[in-house]
Each structure stands twice: as C-alpha cells, then as structure tokens.
Amino acid sequence: MNGAWSAAAIRRAEAQLMSRLPPGTLMQRAAAGLAAECARLLRKRTPQGPKRNQGVYGATVIVLAGPGDNGGDALYAAERLARRGARVFAVPVMGDRVHPTAAAALVRAGGRLVATPPARCDLLLDGVLGIGGRPGLPGRALDQLGRIEAGTVVAVDVPSGVDVDTGAVPASAVTADVTVAFGARKPCHVLGRASLLTGRLVLVDIGLGDVLDPNPAVRVADEGDIAAWWHRPGPDDDKYTRGVVGVAAGSERYPGAAVLASTGALAGPAGYVRYAGSAAEYVRRTRPEVVCTPTVKEAGRVQAWLAGPGFGTDEAALAELREVLVSPAPAVLDADALTLIGEYPSVLSRREAPVVLTPHDREYERLYGSPPSEDRAGAAAALAKRLNCTVLLKGHHTVVASSDGAVWANPTGRPQLATAGSGDVLAGFMASLLASGMDPVRAAVAAAYVHGAAGGLAAEGGRTVAASDVARELPAAVGAVLSRGRGAA
Ligand SMILES: NC(=O)C1=CN([C@@H]2O[C@H](COP(=O)(O)OP(=O)(O)OC[C@H]3O[C@@H](n4cnc5c(N)ncnc54)[C@H](O)[C@@H]3O)[C@@H](O)[C@H]2O)[C@@H](O)CC1
Ligand SMILES: Nc1ncnc2c1ncn2[C@@H]1O[C@H](COP(=O)(O)OP(=O)(O)O)[C@@H](O)[C@H]1O
Ligand SMILES: [K+]
Secondary structure, eight states, rough: OOEOOOOHHHHHHHHHHTTTTTHHHHHHHHHHHHHHHHHHHHHTOOOOOOOOOOOSTTTTEEEESSSHHHHHHHHHHHHHHHHHTOEEEEEEETTOOOOOOHHHHHHHHTEEEEESOOSSSEEEEEEOTTTTSSSSHHHHHHHHHHHHHHEEEEEEOOTTSOTTTTTOSSSSOOOEEEEEEEEEBBBHSSSSHHHSSSEEEEOOSOOOGGGSOSOOSSEOHHHHHHHOOOOOOOOOTTTTTTTTEEEEOSSSHHHHHHHHHHHHHTSSSSSSSEEEEETTHHHHHHHHTTEEEEEEHOOOSSSSEOOOOTSSSSHHHHHHHHHHHHHHHHHHHTTTTHHHHHHHHHGGTTTSSSSEEOOOOHHHHHHSSSOOOOHHHHHHHHHHHHHTEEEEOSSOOOOOEEETTOEOOOOOOOGOOOOOHHHHHHHHHHHHHHHHHHOHHHHHHHHHHHHHHHHHHHTGGGOOOHHHHHHHHHHHHHHHHHHHHHHHO
C-alpha cells in the first residue's frame, strides 16, 4: 500500500528528522534528487538542428522562485544544473522575497536573477509554492507561465497553486509534466483535479520513511495489496464455498443493466451468480451460467447482494431493496437503489450487515443533500460517516471512504470508462469480491482498481470503449493485476 500524507504530517516528520541532522541537510537531499531528475529529462530533449548540446550543458532552464523553502529547493537544484553548464534564469515571483542563501548559491554558480527571462526554455522549474502554499498563484507567476514556452514543466514537490491536502484546484495552478515530490506523496498527487496537474510523479527519498505517521491521510492500493486480499480457490473449495453473489438489477425496461452487472459478477472470485429480477430472459440468453429467479426472496441465501442498477424506483423496486437489506449478507447498493435511499433514508436504519454505496456525483447529491465538494475524499468520508456505510465516490480518481474515516484513492482508470453501463459492471464485480469474503472497503478498493485496469485494456490502441468491452476485459485485468501483484509480493 502506498500513502499520501497531509502537509502537517510531513512537517511533523521533517521537524523530527531535522532535529537529528545538520542544518540544510534535507533541502540539499531534495535539491540533489530534483537536479538528478531534471538532468534525466534534459538528456531526453530534442534540440532543433543537429544533435548537439543534448543534456544539461547549454540547456536553458528557468526557475519561478517563490518566497519559501520550495523556492529554495528549486534554486539549489538549478545551482547544480548551472554548475553543469545550463543557462539558468531565476525569476522571483513574490516581490524580492526569495530564499537568500539558495539564490546566492545559484548566482555563484553562474545563474542569473532576472525580472524577465527568455520566452522559451528547455525546462521550467516551478518552485513557486510547496506544502506551505495556499491555493492560487501570485500574479507574477501567472504572467510568466502565460508567456514562457517550456519544453518540460517540472513542479517542485507539488504543482503550485493547488490545495495540497485535498487535491482541489479552486484558483490558478501550474500544470506540470513531471512533479518531483520529496519524502512522500501528498494528497494533491492522488486526488481531485490537482492529480491531473501533477503529471508523472517522481518520489525523492529524503529519509522521512521512519518518522512518518504510519496512518497516511489517503491510501493508494497497489497490485501487491490486491493479490494479497484476493481469495484463491483451494482444492477443497466448491462453488458455494467460493461465495454466491445475488444480483438484483435490471428490469423489462432496462434489461442491459442485469446483463452487465451479472457479467461483472462472473468475472470476480465468487463461484456462483444468482440473478433476481424481471430481466431473467436476457441474462439467461447472454450468460447461461447465471441461475435466474424472479425475486430476491426466491434467490435464497447468498454471501453478497448487488441491488440497484436499472431496477427502477417504483414500489416494487423499493420492496426488493428492502428484501435485500433484511438479508444478513453484505450488499453493494448502486444506481436506482441510491435514488431510493435518498428518498427513503429509513430503509437503511435497521441494517446491520455491511453496505457499500457507489454514487456518482448526482447520486451523491441525492444521498447527502448537496453535491460533493472539490475535496472529494472529505465528501466521501462525510457520507460514509453519516450513513455508516462504505462509500465509493466515482469519478476520474474514484475515492473509497470507510465509515471510520479511512480514505483510499484509486490510481487506475481513464475517462473512457465514463460510458453508460460501466458502473453496472463495476458494481457486479464488487459484489463478487464481497461474496468471496473480502472486507467491504477492500472489495470497493480492489473493484475500482481492476475495473480501471480493464478500462485501460479496453481502450488500448485508442479504441473506443463501451461497457460490454470493459466487462469483457475484466478477466484479463484480474489476471494481469494478480500476476503482477504476486510478482511484487
Ligand atoms: N521543511 C523541510 O525540512 C523541507 C522542506 N522542503 C521544501 O519546503 C517546502 C515548504 O516550504 P515553506 O514552508 O517555506 O512553504 P512554501 O515554499 O510552500 O511557501 C510558503 C510561503 O509562500 C507564501 N504563500 C503561501 N501561499 C501563497 C499564495 N497562494 N500566494 C502567494 N504567497 C503564498 C506564504 O506566506 C509563505 O511565505 C516543501 O514543499 C519542500 O519543497 C524540502 O526542502 C525538504 C525539506
Ligand atoms: N472522467 C472520468 N475518468 C475516469 N473514469 C470515470 C470518469 N467519469 C466516470 N468514470 C468512471 O466510469 C464509471 C461510470 O459509472 P456510472 O456513472 O455509474 O455509469 P452507469 O450508471 O452508466 O453504469 C465509474 O467507474 C466511474 O468511476
Ligand atoms: K511547486
């Protein structure tokens, strides 16, 4: 598992570490790692004309330097590049406030402090704001970003202007090709719109590992986690012990949801999929391995339910939802089930077994009363706490929150997944993970991860993606994630 730590947690760890080290040590570690990454990027540049001067020597580097230590990191890294022959121009963007010793070191190495740098450069270093930054950019930084044409933009620690702890981008911010982060990820690298401005993330180890709080603000699963959580069938297993999934989805009007959710469920680790609803004819025709009954009651005992996709919001649907909720099995509630809960919140009141809610933003609003804020992790956690459920809030970086406040950001997925029915596939797959015995938060996290990976496979080569394509790629995505995960373990 990877984590992302809040600015306050990073500062606490840095303070502890710094108390044991000579002054300036951490900043030099950060600057050395940053300069090394810049040198790697400059080696890849393709200057116009004959291939001379490739690399650091002769490259034009511009530093936007803010008033704090983030500017200090950028200036010390630029000093190292200047010593290797780069032409460095540093622009103080907050009046004359600039890290004094770092600026002096850069000047000694041949760099220049200027008000107006060249209009083009090979590499632009964003050292405007780091973890001490409030959202938004100072005007001078914004002006320079508007006029400089940069081959590569490297953000120092975080893309300046973002809200470091939430990933919100309420005002102007830098768009980076690469972000070189020190010590640990911060929430803005993995959450919200800020994660899109981060570009490729490079972590530089400055020795914080041992002193960081063991509980990160945001967790990010990796393939090793998913492989470790996955229940593999053993020689004594049968289809029942592997778990029975109940799918209460679809209707005569929306039979597709039943098929997509059942296909999602079949791709998971459970051994048996039962369908309960009025679209049985379509499910049988497309997925003959699914056992169909007309109602939830007749489906009998299952180890997990999915309820909601395409099953309507009328009285009959409400009655079926109530039937699912009296079952002691954990349940994924999606789509129409979320609309029903928004309308009749009391249906959840006597529920004891775990529930995973999987809203997109409009469904979230129906459940919570207002749309999710740009602090998507905070929004998911607030709903999870209020309803005492696990919440998977869908979007570009899907977020999973547990009712006790733990938050996970999903690292996979792509916008092509935003296609009708793709959520039905996700919900069915998640129900299969629950039925296999996986803990609800892990089931939500693992389902989002593998679903995103399946979307990636479906979109390979720029192909267009429909929900059936995502469902078709799920078994391959499971295979790839588990085999890489076991390899990593
Ligand atoms: N503390 C440490 O030991 C280390 C810190 N490092 C670097 O230090 C950074 C944090 O440095 P600082 O604490 O000095 O903070 P920043 O460099 O993020 O800057 C804070 C300064 O910017 C001003 N400011 C904040 N938001 C602004 C806005 N929107 N517009 C205009 N001005 C704004 C503040 O008033 C303050 O003067 C990290 O991100 C990292 O780059 C690294 O050198 C590693 C070691
Ligand atoms: N911009 C986006 N980038 C990546 N994934 C997205 C984006 N928008 C939506 N998704 C994903 O697409 C899926 C859509 O689900 P949902 O909205 O429930 O669709 P449907 O109800 O039609 O099945 C979710 O997994 C969601 O996380
Ligand atoms: K920065």
